[in-house]
Amino acid sequence: MRLRQNLTIRQKHILWAWGLLALPVIFYVVIRFYPTGNAILLSFQNWNLLGDRTWAGAENYIKLWHDDVFWKVFRNTFVYLLLGTPISLVISFLIAFHLDRVRFMHGFIRMLYFLPFMTSAVAMAWVWRWFYQPVPVGIFNNILASFGIPQINFLNSTTNALPAVLAPAVWAGLGFQVIIFMAGLRAIPQSYYEAARIDGVSGFTILTQITIPLLKPTIIFITVFSSIGFLRIFDHVFNMTTNNPGGPLNSTKPLVLMIYDTAFNGFNMGYAAAQTVVLFTVLLCVSLLQLYLLRDR
Amino acid sequence: MNALKTYLLSGAVSLAAIGSAQAVEIEYWQYFFDARVTAMEQLIENFEAANPDITVNMTHFPYADYRTKVAAAIPAGEGPDVVQLFYGWLNDYVEAELIQPLPADTFDPARIDAEFFPMVQAMKDGDQYWALPTAVRSLALFYNERLFEEAGIESPPETLDELVEIAGQLTKRDGAGNITQVGITTGMNAQDHHWFREVLVRQMGGDPYENNYQTVNYNTDAGQAAAAFYTGLEAEHGVTAAGFMDEPQAAFKAGMAGMHIDGSFRIGALDKVRGLRWGVTELPANAEGMRSNYSSYWVNAITTKAEDERYDASVKFMEYVTSDEAMQIWLDVVGELPAKPSVGMTDANANHEVYGPFIRGLAYANTTIFANESAQRQVLMDMVQRVSIEDLPLTEALATAAEEEQVILDEYYAD
Incomplete structure (x- = not known):
């Protein structure tokens, strides 16, 4: 008690602050940092979940380097990112931009866009999987067939499968991005637009000179957020290709699915941890790069 | 009186003690x-x-x-x-x-x-x-009795040749040639990889593995014949479509498949399907009457x-x-x-x-001794898809599969 009385007000403040911070700090250390460190350690070991962990040195990383499937999967992951992020960004901006001006049933339309975001990814992926089936099950191919157009192999194709899996993933994320964009649009002061209009500036110039520059923080947020999402894509792929996870011929397999398969079907925890460390590094680099590129000058 | 009570009590206590010492x-x-x-x-x-x-x-x-x-x-x-x-x-x-x-x-x-x-x-x-x-x-051949009656087929197939013939009679296509009912379901992802390994390869005169399942041995004439028979069901005879109705058992449950190879664990699920009349018979034998199964x-x-x-x-x-x-x-x-x-x-x-x-x-x-069942299954799934999607010759696809599976086995048995 004496000790506390001897402290200055400033010291007491610091004590309080740390006291309150202790909870999240402990939480993060135990739930995040410790497992992360442990996973990095594990990536240098061999472990099948049952026996003892044994040292493997860099063996897991060397194996990864020579693993054709890994490079295929690595490429897939970036295809998800490089297709998914720009497409969803453009579509969600266009929707938000126009929805912002719609007064008629505004709330209802906004809800329609947001609904997929609230739906369970698993349920959605299964429904889409059935949409994509050949006749007599799949709705898309049934429509094509009824017009006499040859069927399209959506999922059973090494070229079509990845875009087919990506489409519902983009659609599911749209709602969230639209809401964020609309909040961003509303935050732009109306006076800028009024001033522009008085000067007789065209709509396109308003868009490129006022709206988009002022939306920059929003765009950064959405880009980083959705990039991380696409780099970690798993549930859509796993559930849409559940009979042949990541197939056909690994053409849709993202890194997370490979990690899952290595860890929980192959029980090769060390190798899975090495893959996880690679994913972690990639996520870190991509996030830092984006923050750097989109930083305020 | 008191002495007696004490005596009885102590007896009871010691009995209880013996009891608890034995209870495990x-x-x-x-x-x-x-x-x-x-x-x-x-x-x-x-x-x-x-x-x-x-x-x-x-x-x-x-x-x-x-x-x-x-x-x-x-x-x-x-x-x-x-x-x-x-x-x-x-x-x-x-x-x-x-x-x-x-x-x-x-x-x-x-x-x-x-x-x-x-x-x-x-x-x-x-x-x-x-x-x-x-x-x-173990595995057996399920068949849809209603579809058999409709096609006028009296009994389920006894041999692989009969299987192909009956499957042909049960297959239906729409005007554009799209398959709408398969004679037999196929899918290496389901039980077919077991059928291929332990049944077809053996029936063609081979032995799928050697050295107590540590060496792959199906990249042989027998394995070639087995793979040709299996992929031929779709490619040559057109009596099936891989991935038809998403998964084999779903097609059979929906009454859109004449025959379906599956395990005894499927019985319970099929029993619950209303309106599905099904029968079950042993896996078909080869021309010499030799049968095999996977357990x-x-x-x-x-x-x-x-x-x-x-x-x-x-x-x-x-x-x-x-x-x-x-x-x-x-x-x-x-x-x-x-x-x-x-x-x-x-x-x-x-x-x-x-x-x-x-x-x-x-x-x-x-019984196949697997090192990693899902990875070894994947190898055979990939083999079929290399042929059906990438048009690779079967011989090459089979050789690749055997190599890939050997790598899995070698890694597992290395330590």
Whole structure:
């Protein structure tokens, strides 16, 4: 008690602050940092979940380097990112931009866009999987067939499968991005637009000179957020290709699915941890790069 | 009077003490599957009635957590005394010293060799058994009776040639040539990879593996013939479509498939489908009448945690769960097949309308010893898709598959 009385007000403040911070700090250390460190350690070991962990040195990383499937999967992951992020960004901006001006049933339309975001990814992926089936099950191919157009192999194709899996993933994320964009649009002061209009500036110039520059923080947020999402894509792929996870011929397999398969079907925890460390590094680099590129000058 | 009371009381106390010294509690673990839990409860009840001094506590977990929980608990001296595990995991459990061999005096290997169906010998290492199943599973050919009647087919196919012919009669296409009903379902992702490995390759005169399943041996003429037959069902005869209605069993359940190869564990699910009239028959033989089958099973084993009186109790419990009585209960409650011919081959069981074909299949069944079942399955799935999607010649695809699978086996057996 004496000790506390001897402290200055400033010291007491610091004590309080740390006291309150202790909870999240402990939480993060135990739930995040410790497992992360442990996973990095594990990536240098061999472990099948049952026996003892044994040292493997860099063996897991060397194996990864020579693993054709890994490079295929690595490429897939970036295809998800490089297709998914720009497409969803453009579509969600266009929707938000126009929805912002719609007064008629505004709330209802906004809800329609947001609904997929609230739906369970698993349920959605299964429904889409059935949409994509050949006749007599799949709705898309049934429509094509009824017009006499040859069927399209959506999922059973090494070229079509990845875009087919990506489409519902983009659609599911749209709602969230639209809401964020609309909040961003509303935050732009109306006076800028009024001033522009008085000067007789065209709509396109308003868009490129006022709206988009002022939306920059929003765009950064959405880009980083959705990039991380696409780099970690798993549930859509796993559930849409559940009979042949990541197939056909690994053409849709993202890194997370490979990690899952290595860890929980192959029980090769060390190798899975090495893959996880690679994913972690990639996520870190991509996030830092984006923050750097989109930083305020 | 008082003296007498004291005498009686002390007698009662000492009796109670003896009682508690003999009472043993053992732990039994299995993964959660409704019918299995019910059956095991019944077995435990019977066992406890026969052995009043032993109590068996059953714990069950979701399948996904099972391995981790077992692995964490046993070294800590917690967990099970008797544990259920998939036959394919045996190696891992033995190497991690989680289980101990069954005592040879109670479980005499020679007697087990004679009494159990032959594929159970996969659980034997040298002159001791590590684990034993209560029940086993095998494959058979399900067929849709309604579609058979509609097409005027009297009986299910007996040979592979008949299979192709009947499948042709059962296949339907729409005006554009799209398949709308398959004669037989196919999909390496389902049970077909077992059918290919242990049945077709053997029927074509090959042996899918050598060196106790450590060397792939299907990149041979026999393997070539088996793969050609399998892929020919779609490519040549057009009686099936891979991935038709998403998965084979769904197509069969929906009544859109004439025939379907699946395991005995599918019986329960098919029974629940309203309006589906189905029958089941043994897997078709080759032209010479040779049949083969694939069998898999879950086994029970005694863990390294069980010592002293708990060990003795565990041995007794193992004896009971591998007894004829337990196997009959398991068949009646879970629908899984008895692991001994003495129970399986009784007239009632072997000629049973539904279980019969599966049980008869056990007599000539083989059990693949997998290093990583899902990865080895993937290899065969990829083989078929390299042919169907990437137009690779079958010989090349088969050679690649054999190489890829050998890598998986080599890695697993390296350490």
